Amino acid sequence: MPSVSPYDNMTPVVRAAYRARAAAADLAPLPRAVKDDALLAIADALEVRTREIVEANAEDVAAAREAGTAESVVDRLTLTPERVRAIAADVREVVVLPDPVGEVVRGSTLPNGLDLRQVRVPLGVVGIIYEARPNVTVDAAALCLKSGNAVLLRGSSSAHRSNTALVRVLRDAVGGAGLPADAIQLVPGENRESVRELMRARGLVDVLIPRGGASLIRTVVEGSTVPVIETGTGNCHVYVDAEADLDMAVDILVNSKAQRPSVCNAAETLLVHQDIADAFVPRALDALAEAGVTVHADQRLLPYAEGTKATVVEATVEDWETEYLSYDIAAGIVDSLEQAVEHIRLWSSGHTEAIVTTSQRTARRFTQLVDSTTVAVNASTRFTDGSQFGFGAEIGISTQKLHARGPMGLPELTSTKYILTGDGHTRG
Amino acid sequence: MPSVSPYDNMTPVVRAAYRARAAAADLAPLPRAVKDDALLAIADALEVRTREIVEANAEDVAAAREAGTAESVVDRLTLTPERVRAIAADVREVVVLPDPVGEVVRGSTLPNGLDLRQVRVPLGVVGIIYEARPNVTVDAAALCLKSGNAVLLRGSSSAHRSNTALVRVLRDAVGGAGLPADAIQLVPGENRESVRELMRARGLVDVLIPRGGASLIRTVVEGSTVPVIETGTGNCHVYVDAEADLDMAVDILVNSKAQRPSVCNAAETLLVHQDIADAFVPRALDALAEAGVTVHADQRLLPYAEGTKATVVEATVEDWETEYLSYDIAAGIVDSLEQAVEHIRLWSSGHTEAIVTTSQRTARRFTQLVDSTTVAVNASTRFTDGSQFGFGAEIGISTQKLHARGPMGLPELTSTKYILTGDGHTRG
Structure with missing residues (x-):
């Protein structure tokens, strides 16, 4: 057979993708036990070679400090021996998760006697583009390996030495376990051109998952011809209904906003039904003030600030669309459930919206009308999370509707294929 | 609340998409019975207003003939009263299919007592870009309506009068049934700029599904920022193993290639294991000749043509990647199953590949190693089809790995959302 390859004259990035593709073909049919052994080898290697990892990381950390990087970012970049041990422990948790590959999603015998089965298969080559956290390097590699995918990792240049050391350890462990080391690769090149090539x-690459700030995600979504799963932007709402339990509403509001404001499932806007505003808003404002939250209030809510401890500023239109990721919340009063839903449809990023209500009918209507990855009834927005949902680790939270929506676990890293078995069946 | 809309200064296409979005929000919570009544109203209206449809179509057909359009294309464009009745009957078949919306995909009670359910919801607004066949207008509208989606239809300008008449009938029927007529819209404008805007x-638009030739699909895949589901390209293979039943192999080969060569699940390449070549190839060449098929043979297969009735030409590299859609097939001899798999990985479009073998072990290995939407064992490639698979109608056959793969029925027109129900749960 002619053996001309369509992959001649490859750039380093394309060559990496091509090698990943070959590795993916080898990984796809592997049974769970083989993949789990490789994951255990990774966890062991991370512990044995902690010093090598921490030393490389120290160089990244020193360079970041020298460049005047904010201390919160430096903290996320830093790997200590304890943190490396925690990362190894996370890998061992992936070992105990069920393997999605081979799961029969549906199956039947067709009227003509053909047996039809739809089974889960790996996606193939998964590209992850992410920012400073080096733990993502290991998490993503472990989840991709478990689901039979090869992974191309494109971390930020600020973590390049850390990621290089980590990937060296991962590849050695995978190779030592008899699997292709090219199943885990750093994308070569630290410049933007290499991202563009990816x-x-x-x-060659089956899906790209950007993890990081809104601008990174927008760049990838708009510039990519490889299919992308959009993750992470969370303009989440808490709606307090006319028939809410007020104590519960205060608890859920404060927890949604202030328990960890820097993450995507933190609440960014409070909407209050007008019939409960007098009773609820002053209490809410005091509780938010206590938690250190500044309230960006609309015209109707603003007057309630008087006599409370609240720090209040007047909201502008921009506030409705802002993902603060800080101790700030937009707040407004609505006439009805329908007006709350309309506001959410217009401004929400479709991540998570919560309602607080004692009315079964209102809860049902809210969950029917609101179209977000997660609709929470009498629960904090903060629960939208792969480990909270019982999926084990997560590779990100999809805010798009195609392929995966909400926290993505191992099954979301798979596709399916149909297997059709007959005895010489032909179509008439 | 401030009521500034982000949709000011809209072009006609964007306005159509915005109206579709509003309609989609109304459709999403509708129960099945309401949607089925609207579908029945559509079927009735198509029958009652057949003359209006056929007359508009006659103008398109006359214009196409005048423009010197190939008769096969004119035939696909033509609507007769019988064909309109058949289209109405197809709509009634969608009525009896189960509604995917509301299906609980998974659910559990989390350790903290929260109830988690993942339920199917409509995608929202589906855009279909398609070529001459006006029946797609009705099929796509019916499938989208049943699955709670609004649809934006962008047919070819050669079918514009037919599509305008059909969509008028559909919208009247939907409006008459009390549903928003904007759930079904033709994309305004016949020029390329309107496609680009879409x-x-x-x-605004949740997914685009191009249906038609390879060049249309490539344009949409490469130029779209809206997520696309790639459909239809089928470079399908039949591999005849060393341990094949020869009668079965001939039947499957001829059926896969020649039963209907113009469709995407027709076979385009034959691969034969060397150990069975002497016994099989002459018979296969005679059978293909009988069916009117020209064989594009590689160097090893070429000599077998002597003494057969075959029309044979020498294959070039291009033949391995060609989707002929005609009475042509590429053919080659391979050393092993592994070489067949390698050839398929390199050249297949990942639609459907068939193996003919009596060996359970070889069949298992082929289905493990080949990664296409459908892998057929001892069955024709022609079975990859929504109605053959028992899905009822299909909106297309996805050849990508994300979201949907293979024939797409109603569930593939949905996304999911999580509903989380608690008693005031907050995260610690």
Whole structure:
């Protein structure tokens, strides 16, 4: 057979993708036990080679400090021996998760006697583009390996030495376990051109998952010909209904906003039904003030600030669309459930919206009308999370509707294929 | 609340998408019975207003003939009263299919007592870009309506009068049934700019499904910021193993290639294991000749043509990647199952590949190693089809791995959302 390859004259990024593709073909049919052994080898290697990892990381940390990086970012970049041990423990948790590959999603015998089965298969090559946290390097590699995928990792240049050390350890462990080391690769090149090449590697890379700030995600979504799963932007709402339990509403509001304001499932806007505003808003404002939250209030809510401890500023239109990720919340009063739903439809990023109500009918209507990855009834927005949902680790939270929506676990890293078995069946 | 809309200064296409979005929000919570009544109203209206449809179509057909359009294309464009009745009957078949919306995909009670359910919801606004066949207009509208989606239809200008008449009938029927007529819209404008606007309407349109030739699909895949489901390209393979039943192999080969060569699940390449070549290839060449098929043979297969009735030409590299859609097939001899798999990985479009073998072990290995939407064992490639698979109608056959793979029925027109129900749960 002619053996001309369509992959001649490859750039380093395309070559990496091509090697990942070959590795993915080898990984796809592997049974769970083989993949789990490789994961255990990874966890062991991370512990044995902690010093090598921490030393490389120290160089990244020193360079970041020298460049005047904010201390919160430096903290996220830093790996200590304890943190490396925690990362190894996370890998061991992936070992105990069920393998999604091979799961029969549906199956039947067709009227003509053909047996039809739809089974889960790996996606193939998964590209992850992410920012400073080096723990993502290991988490993503472990989840991709468990689901039979090869992974191309494109971390930020600020973590390049850390990621290089980590990937060296991962590849050695995977190779030592008899699997292709090319199943885990750092994308070569630290410049933007290499990201662009990755985004254009349609046919070689099966999906790109950007993890990080809104601008990174927008760049990938708009510039990529490889299919992208959009993650992470969370403009989440808490709606306090006319028939809410007020104590519960205060608890859920404060927890949604202030328990960890820097994450995507933190609440960014409070909507209050007008019939309960007098009773609820002053209490809510005091509780938010206590938690250190500044309230960006609309015209109707603003007057309630008088006599409370609240720090209040007047809201502008921009506030409705802002994902603060800080101790700030937009707040307004609505006439009805329908007006709350309309506001959410217009401004929400579709991540998570919560309602607080004692009315079964209102709860049902809210969950029917609101179209977000997660609709919470009498629960904090903060629960939208792979480990909270019982999926084990998560590779990100999809805010799009195609393929995966909400926290993505191992099954979301798979596709399916149909297997059709007959005895010489032909179509008439 | 401030009521500034982000949709000011809209072009006609964006306005259509915005109206579709509003209609989609109304459709999403509708129960099945309401949607089925609207579908029945559509079927009735198509029958009652057949003359209006056929007359508009006659103008398109006359214009196409005048423009010198190939008769096969004119035939696909033509609507007769019988064909309109058949289209109405197809709509009634959608009525009897189960509604995917509301299906609980998974659910559990979390350790903290929260109830978690993942339920199917409509995608929202589905855009279909398609070529000459006006029956797609009705099929797509019916499937989208049943699954609670609004649809934006962008047919070819050669079918514009037919599509305008059909969509008028559909909208009247839907409106008469009390549902928003804007759930079904033709994309305004017949020029390419309107297609481009549709492809850029990210955030308004949830998915684009191109149906038609390879060049249309490539244009949409490469130019769209709206997520796309790639459909239809089928470079399908039949592999005849060393341990094949020869009668079965001939039947499956001829059926896969020649039963209907113009469709995407027809076979385009034959691969034969060397150990069975002497016994099989002459018979296969005679059978293909009988069916009117020209064989594009590689160097090893070419000599077998002597003494057969075959029309044979020498294959070039291009033949391995060609989707002929005609009475042509590429053919080659391979050393092993592994070489067949390698050839398929390199050249297949990942639609459907068939193996003919009596060996359970070989069948298992082929289905493990080949990664296509459908892998057929001892069955024709022609079975990859929504109605053959028992899904009722299909909106297309996805050849990508994300979201949907293979024939797409109603569930593939949905996303999911999580509903989380608690008693005031907060995260610690």
